[in-house]
Amino acid sequence: MLKIDNLKVSLEEEEKQIIKGLSLTINSGEVHAIMGPNGSGKSTLSSVLAGKAGYTVDSGKVNFDETDLFETEVEERAALGIFMAFQYPIEIPGVGNMNFLRTALNSQRKTRGQEELNAADFLKLVREIAKDLEISDEMMRRPVNVGASGGEKKRNEILQMCLLEPRFVILDETDSGLDVDAMKLVSKGVNKFSSSSRSFLVITHYQRLLNYIVPDFVHIMVDGKIVKTGDKNLALHVEETGYKDFL
Amino acid sequence: MNHVNSSDWYNSLRKEFEEKSLSIEKVNRRSEYWRKSNLDILEDFVQDTSQLDLLDLNGTCLYEPDLIINGDILELVGQKSDQVVSIIDVIADEESFAKNYFGRLEEKSQKLIPRPLARDNTLDPKVGYVLSFSDSSEKPLIIHNKTNTSASNLFQRNLMIVDKDVEVTIIETGNNLSVFNTVTEIYLGENAKLNYLDLTGENNIFPKISHKFCDLAEKSSFNHFGLRLNTKATRTEIELHLNGQGINTSVANVSLLNKKSHYSDENVLINHNAYECKSRQVFKSVLENDCTSIVRGKIYVASEAQKTDGYQSSRSLLLNESSKFLCKPELEIYADDVICSHGSTSSSLDRDSLFYLLSRGVHKNKAKEMLITAFISEALDEIEDESIKSALSNYIDIWISSFSDE
Numbered sequence: 001m002l003k004i005d006n007l008k009v010s011l012e013e014e015e016k017q018i019i020k021g022l023s024l025t026i027n028s029g030e031v032h033a034i035m036g037p038n039g040s041g042k043s044t045l046s047s048v049l050a051g052k053a054g055y056t057v058d059s060g061k062v063n064f065d066e067t068d069l070f071e072t073e074v075e076e077r078a079a080l081g082i083f084m085a086f087q088y089p090i091e092i093p094g095v096g097n098m099n100f101l102r103t104a105l106n107s108q109r110k111t112r113g114q115e116e117l118n119a120a121d122f123l124k125l126v127r128e129i130a131k132d133l134e135i136s137d138e139m140m141r142r143p144v145n146v147g148a149s150g151g152e153k154k155r156n157e158i159l160q161m162c163l164l165e166p167r168f169v170i171l172d173e174t175d176s177g178l179d180v181d182a183m184k185l186v187s188k189g190v191n192k193f194s195s196s197s198r199s200f201l202v203i204t205h206y207q208r209l210l211n212y213i214v215p216d217f218v219h220i221m222v223d224g225k226i227v228k229t230g231d232k233n234l235a236l237h238v239e240e241t242g243y244k245d246f247l
Numbered sequence: 248m249n250h251v252n253s254s255d256w257y258n259s260l261r262k263e264f265e266e267k268s269l270s271i272e273k274v275n276r277r278s279e280y281w282r283k284s285n286l287d288i289l290e291d292f293v294q295d296t297s298q299l300d301l302l303d304l305n306g307t308c309l310y311e312p313d314l315i316i317n318g319d320i321l322e323l324v325g326q327k328s329d330q331v332v333s334i335i336d337v338i339a340d341e342e343s344f345a346k347n348y349f350g351r352l353e354e355k356s357q358k359l360i361p362r363p364l365a366r367d368n369t370l371d372p373k374v375g376y377v378l379s380f381s382d383s384s385e386k387p388l389i390i391h392n393k394t395n396t397s398a399s400n401l402f403q404r405n406l407m408i409v410d411k412d413v414e415v416t417i418i419e420t421g422n423n424l425s426v427f428n429t430v431t432e433i434y435l436g437e438n439a440k441l442n443y444l445d446l447t448g449e450n451n452i453f454p455k456i457s458h459k460f461c462d463l464a465e466k467s468s469f470n471h472f473g474l475r476l477n478t479k480a481t482r483t484e485i486e487l488h489l490n491g492q493g494i495n496t497s498v499a500n501v502s503l504l505n506k507k508s509h510y511s512d513e514n515v516l517i518n519h520n521a522y523e524c525k526s527r528q529v530f531k532s533v534l535e536n537d538c539t540s541i542v543r544g545k546i547y548v549a550s551e552a553q554k555t556d557g558y559q560s561s562r563s564l565l566l567n568e569s570s571k572f573l574c575k576p577e578l579e580i581y582a583d584d585v586i587c588s589h590g591s592t593s594s595s596l597d598r599d600s601l602f603y604l605l606s607r608g609v610h611k612n613k614a615k616e617m618l619i620t621a622f623i624s625e626a627l628d629e630i631e632d633e634s635i636k637s638a639l640s641n642y643i644d645i646w647i648s649s650f651s652d653e
């Protein structure tokens with residue numbers, strides 16, 4: 001599904017390479033976890049996959065199915081089924097959450113040549129998802145993320161994921177800031193959502209999350225590269241000894 | 248020279264005012280309120296109208312008009328106000344009640360800020376109306392200006408009297424196919440309320456200069472909302488005199504300009520002369536393509552105006568680097584127990600917000616529209632009437648979708 005081939009990425013503003021030759025293949029139905037010290041480039045990798053501006057691709061390729069990602073606009077990537085749950089979700093004052101969600105969903109459907117969802121069907125769908133994630137009506141009526149707590153914002157990201165039904169999901173530290181109950185709730189949401197045709201890239205600092213969302217592969221990322229790949233036991237090892245073995 | 252068919256009172260007022268008349272050129276060099284303004288909008292304005300279908304130039308027609316001002320002809324459709332009299336009849340009438348009002352607020356408004364164009368208007372009104380309201384009306388009164396190409400420099404002069412406890416809403420729309428200079432003197436009685444919406448659009452293809460001078464009695468309320476949707480050039484001068492306790496006012500403006508070198512110039516002076524009054528000013532400008540928006544908002548607080556609450560916010564969204572937002576907030580305060588704040592910002596579209604929307608699949612133009620709509624919403628929220636607000640929001644949203652497509 002996703003094939004990253006020897007990717008090197010620098011910041012556009014300064015001459016600083018962040019991703020320094022990273023390769024990773026993720027097949028349909030797989031769950032991959034990435035762990036790594038602060039500043040190793042995990043969020044940069046997610047941002048580049050989602051299409052954020054401000055980076056220069058020095059070399060390497062990323063293919064999503066047959067599509068060359070770097071030839072694809074941000075909104076087209078979303079319509080292809082790529083979704084990144086932000087480490088720090090943005091607040092957008094003045095843009096109503098419901099209006100945003102409905103516009104996003106229908107824009108994607110339009111891009112894919114599907115019919116738009118009418119207001120009633122949309123409302124029903126969104127309410128169901130919000131209920132599962134215990135997101136209140138009041139929260140849904142607010143402008144996007146405005147006044148939401150850290151944990152509420154993270155739940156909102158998962159709501160968007162469930163609504164937009166992407167095929168490839170990046171969870172960038174979705175567990176940070178969540179209390180124990182919320183983490184179970186979010187994991188339940190993710191597990192309910194996962195299927196043999198969907199793949200996940202889960203970025204986390206805590207092995208705990210991986211008890212709920214069980215990875216097929218765990219990668220350790222240090223200084224812009226994957227330095228070790230293993231199964232879920234690698235996460236347990238990191239939890240105990242830290243990253244000193246990999247530096 | 249006496250005005251044709253005018254009364255003695257008007258002639259003597261005119262004579263007195265003429266002696267104190269102001270020249271725009273002199274004023275321009277001295278006054279902060281003119282220095283950065285583009286005076287081309289006032290003189291030598293050349294516009295090719297040969298390509299236009301003049302019949303198409305209706306204006307922001309959200310509603311059917313009640314009062315149509317067609318050139319110099321006043322035409323009242325339906326019975327909306329108790330009394331509509333042509334200003335030309337009024338200044339010809341020796342016994343008109345208006346003689347106690349006409350020109351008084353214009354004169355007062357010259358005290359802190361020179362207003363030469365308002366003075367020109369007083370000396371030579373060509374058209375206009377006197378509206379007096381002694382009963383509230385549920386529905387807004389729609390005033391539709393239609394100017395024709397023949398008038399070279401149209402001076403419209405209006406007078407509005409809103410009686411005690413009366414609430415009215417006026418929506419002014421229409422076009423102008425010549426330079427259009429309008430002065431409206433407004434008197435609000437105790438606990439009276441006037442909501443005034445001044446809507447201009449692409450059909451105002453010549454400069455429009457509007458003055459509104461308003462005297463407010465205690466507990467009255469004046470809410471003004473201006474809309475500039477690619478209006479060629481506007482200069483607005485609003486001066487309010489808050490003369491009694493517990494007055495509430497709001498002046499808001501939205502300028503959306505992306506046609507080459509379009510221009511909006513908003514000038515507001517709020518005089519807090521009494522105890523415990525509240526005033527709000529909210530300006531939002533979205534600019535592209537060498538457009539300019541000027542905002543000068545001043546709050547004056549006299550020493551007896553304790554417990555004044557004055558708020559002013561002017562913000563612009565610059566969609567490209569060639570546009571200009573010039574903002575001059577001013578506070579002049581002689582009372583000690585007041586809350587006054589002002590803030591002004593200029594920024595481009597927020598990249599992170601844009602990325603967030605795009606990353607969820609929202610198309611680029613739509614995302615831009617959503618952020619523009621969000622940006623102006625604070626100003627639209629100043630409109631109290633929900634049905635007018637939503638009609639106007641919808642109208643603007645549709646308009647913005649063509650705005651961001653270009």
Ligand SMILES: Nc1ncnc2c1ncn2[C@@H]1O[C@H](COP(=O)(O)OP(=O)(O)OP(=O)(O)O)[C@@H](O)[C@H]1O
Pocket residue numbers: 011018036037038039040041042043044045054087
């Ligand atoms: N826009 C930017 N401007 C300057 N430096 C940046 C920018 N984006 C990333 N960096 C730098 O790139 C490096 C990698 O950052 P990144 O956010 O990808 O790390 P991370 O692995 O996600 O860290 P964390 O675990 O703390 O979330 C850091 O040194 C960071 O300071």
Ligand SMILES: [Mg+2]
Pocket residue numbers: 042043044087172173
């Ligand atoms: Mg990170």
